[in-house]
Amino acid sequence: MEFDDKVPIYYQIEQYINREIIVGNLAPGDQVPAVRQLALTLTVNVNTIQRALAELIRDGILVSERGKGNFVTTDTAVLAQMKQRVIEDELAETYDHLAGLGMAPAEMVAALEGYIKERKEGGSHD
Template sequence: MKFNDKIPIYYQIKQYIYREIIINNLQPGQKVPAVRQLAVTLTVNANTIQRALRELINEKVLISRRGKGNFVTTDAETLTNLKRNVVEDQVSNLYDQLAALKITPDEMLKYLNNYINSRKEVHHD
């Protein structure tokens, strides 16, 4: 995983795990790899992984089972909220970038619709 030096690594790891959950690489109820395994895979300090996991547990995205490890929540509402929050964060960033270019909300929608339609044509979705 390539990290952005301007964003805390633990936060980027959280975002990575969110993505893995949203795209179902980590499914509800599935055990998350151990701290040491994640540290090796992502080439980061185990303490950094532990901080990210602790926050995910506090957010109830992960459930910790003593002696067994950490598991993705099976709570549908939590998973729905997770996806919504991640998407809203991405849309917020896009909105801010386009607003800085003095693009109006109506123009943003037009550009986004045009872009989506052009992608559909290319990918035959």
């Protein structure tokens, strides 16, 4: 995993786990890999992983079961709120970038609609 120096690593790990849940790689009720395994996989300090997991537990995204590990919540309302938060964060970042280019909101909407239409018709912007 590539980390952005401008954003705390524990927060980026939280976002990584959120994305894994959103795309279905971690389903509701699934056990999250152990702290040490995550630290090895993501090549970060165990304490950083523990902080990220603690935040996810505090937010209700993960549920800790003593002696068993951490599991993705089965509370669909909590997961829906998390997904909405992630989407809003992505949109806020895109908005800020486009506003920085001097685009008005109506121009942003038109550009996004044009981009989506082109992608659907097989154009590639990867």
